[in-house]
Amino acid sequence: MPKWFLNKVDIVGGFLSGLSMELPRGLVCIIGPRGSGKSTLAEALRYAMSGTKGPTDERYSLIKANLGQSVITATAQREHESSLFTIRRVFGQSATLIGPDGKPVSGVDLDRGTFFPIDAYSADRIEKIAVETLGELRRDLLDELRADELHEIQLQVSKHRRLLEANADAIYSTEKAIGDVNERIEELGDARAQLNALPVPSDNESSNALVEASRQQQFNREESQNIEEAYSAMAKFRLALKELIAEYAEQMRRPLSVSESQNSATLSPLYRQLAKAVDIIAELGERIDSEASDAQKYLESTKENLRTLHTTQDADFARLQEKNQAVGAAVRDRARVQQSVARLETLERQRTLAHEKLRELREQRKEMRVDYLLERENISAIREAVAAVLQREAGNKVRVRISRNADSLEYQQTLLAGLKGARVKNHDEILRALMRLRPEQFAQILLEDDLGEFIDLTSLGAERGRRILDSCRENLNALALEVIAIEDKISIELNVGTVEEPNFKDASELSSGQKCTALLPILMARRDTPLIIDQPEDNLDNHFIYETVVETIKRLKERRQMIFVTHNANIPVLAEAGLIIVLESDGRSGRIAKSGTLNDCKDEIIDLLEGGREAFELRRKKYAAE
Numbered sequence: 345m346p347k348w349f350l351n352k353v354d355i356v357g358g359f360l361s362g363l364s365m366e367l368p369r370g371l372v373c374i375i376g377p378r379g380s381g382k383s384t385l386a387e388a389l390r391y392a393m394s395g396t397k398g399p400t401d402e403r404y405s406l407i408k409a410n411l412g413q414s415v416i417t418a419t420a421q422r423e424h425e426s427s428l429f430t431i432r433r434v435f436g437q438s439a440t441l442i443g444p445d446g447k448p449v450s451g452v453d454l455d456r457g458t459f460f461p462i463d464a465y466s467a468d469r470i471e472k473i474a475v476e477t478l479g480e481l482r483r484d485l486l487d488e489l490r491a492d493e494l495h496e497i498q499l500q501v502s503k504h505r506r507l508l509e510a511n512a513d514a515i516y517s518t519e520k521a522i523g524d525v526n527e528r529i530e531e532l533g534d535a536r537a538q539l540n541a542l543p544v545p546s547d548n549e550s551s552n553a554l555v556e557a558s559r560q561q562q563f564n565r566e567e568s569q570n571i572e573e574a575y576s577a578m579a580k581f582r583l584a585l586k587e588l589i590a591e592y593a594e595q596m597r598r599p600l601s602v603s604e605s606q607n608s609a610t611l612s613p614l615y616r617q618l619a620k621a622v623d624i625i626a627e628l629g630e631r632i633d634s635e636a637s638d639a640q641k642y643l644e645s646t647k648e649n650l651r652t653l654h655t656t657q658d659a660d661f662a663r664l665q666e667k668n669q670a671v672g673a674a675v676r677d678r679a680r681v682q683q684s685v686a687r688l689e690t691l692e693r694q695r696t697l698a699h700e701k702l703r704e705l706r707e708q709r710k711e712m713r714v715d716y717l718l719e720r721e722n723i724s725a726i727r728e729a730v731a732a733v734l735q736r737e738a739g740n741k742v743r744v745r746i747s748r749n750a751d752s753l754e755y756q757q758t759l760l761a762g763l764k765g766a767r768v769k770n771h772d773e774i775l776r777a778l779m780r781l782r783p784e785q786f787a788q789i790l791l792e793d794d795l796g797e798f799i800d801l802t803s804l805g806a807e808r809g810r811r812i813l814d815s816c817r818e819n820l821n822a823l824a825l826e827v828i829a830i831e832d833k834i835s836i837e838l839n840v841g842t843v844e845e846p847n848f849k850d851a852s853e854l855s856s857g858q859k860c861t862a863l864l865p866i867l868m869a870r871r872d873t874p875l876i877i878d879q880p881e882d883n884l885d886n887h888f889i890y891e892t893v894v895e896t897i898k899r900l901k902e903r904r905q906m907i908f909v910t911h912n913a914n915i916p917v918l919a920e921a922g923l924i925i926v927l928e929s930d931g932r933s934g935r936i937a938k939s940g941t942l943n944d945c946k947d948e949i950i951d952l953l954e955g956g957r958e959a960f961e962l963r964r965k966k967y968a969a970e
Contacts (some may be wrong), residue, residue, distance in 0.1 A: 347423040358414030370901045372915035374909045375785035376927035381934025382909045384410040386878040390464040391417035394457035464876040474851035476545040478753040480835035486730045504716035512823035525695045555682040557661040589629045593622045705936040737869035741892045750833035766815035777802040786824035838862035843925040861888040874905040894918045913953035
């Protein structure tokens, strides 16, 4: 990915109307009193490059209120190139991108933030990342760095998940079919035993003929039903095909431009090409429909032939029944039970086939699940590689670690949903017990309704275990539970000890100031795109600023452009900012009061960031006296 730098920003209209500034590479610090427009300027820079993608509702409201009437023009350039790209934005309209040749660049969606990638964080956003030990905010920090590669893997993960979901639907459908067949088999009772208990009629030949004719009646019904279903499916297919072609053909035949438009000549060849494609599709559709029509005719003729055969067989069966009236009740009873046995045999064949299909589906599911998990492992491997690079770049005061399959937040939420209606107390205790079960393990227990195994593994007791298991079986989809995502947990830690005796603590366990201090080196090191940090000192811990934040800025500012909105003098002074921009406001609008180097703006730094020269001198004397 090419490295970009913001070169210049001009704003016309809105709170910062008339603002124009050139931005050097390295560290830029924006200072000023409260209400002077510092956050508005930070949002203007972010908005110029990536639109309204990313900001919270609060910051979106700030953009709309203070920049909604603005025209923002920004220029950016690639590293080692002198040519400039220009972005022009008007709130509520699509951005315009002008290339180095002065011509509009088409086919670029600037709001995706991929053409001009930029990182922008407020203190609130940084703290949210710091406190979230389980969730996606920390994972996003890593995933964005290999976004294209991970996108391809995620597509494969989604594909495998869809296959697993389709497999689950097929399993449930087959299990239902087996259940339905079992009910019908139970309704028939023990037909074979009933047949064996009946006496064999003296006219055995007539009895056997009647039995065979009765069996054929059962076969005839199945054949007629199969033919009708095939005919109906073909009719539905033909209708759906015609409707599909008609719907999309109409859309693709619509004119692509207005006749008075200057683009008509450009779009006319495309319109002709689409019209040609529609004609070809329509022709193919007619050929397919013709084949389907022939198949329907063949089905119809076969149905007629079959109807003739069935009529003949029905007549034979009626004659046999009439002939066997003389044989007596024994033959009729035996024929009736034989017919039940024939239905039973048909149902048993169906059940055998369904069980075989179920076995195949479950075997397929094992392979699908392996493919799904392997792709997820690839994601974890990429995150570990990214974490290693971040660790190296961020320095030894912070630590980034990946714990595979340790973020079980989604699993916990699923289990809580399963407990609804269980009428049990101590949900926290129960949840801890359930969390000892792996998702696939618990899914198997649910599928088999294995109360004994459940009690052994959770120690929840028979009565309570039965309630919990019944509730989860009712509320949860066991096959979906089997492949629930257990995400990686990202630990971001700060060394609050010494180099000799390190004591690393996760950012979530630190004070408000230390939280931000732990995150900033990671945010600065994660990539080379322009970085905007809005007032991090709202939570910064001064004890760690120099040895952690300042040192990281000094080490990385040569490779990436950093723009800090700050009230803390340590950042511009100790990190040696290349440009200081001082804002001021009359309450109605903001403007640049001064800009320049540290020497140029030292009075403003002392006044705004040190509390004034008198306070600064007083502190200096006290430090010297001590």
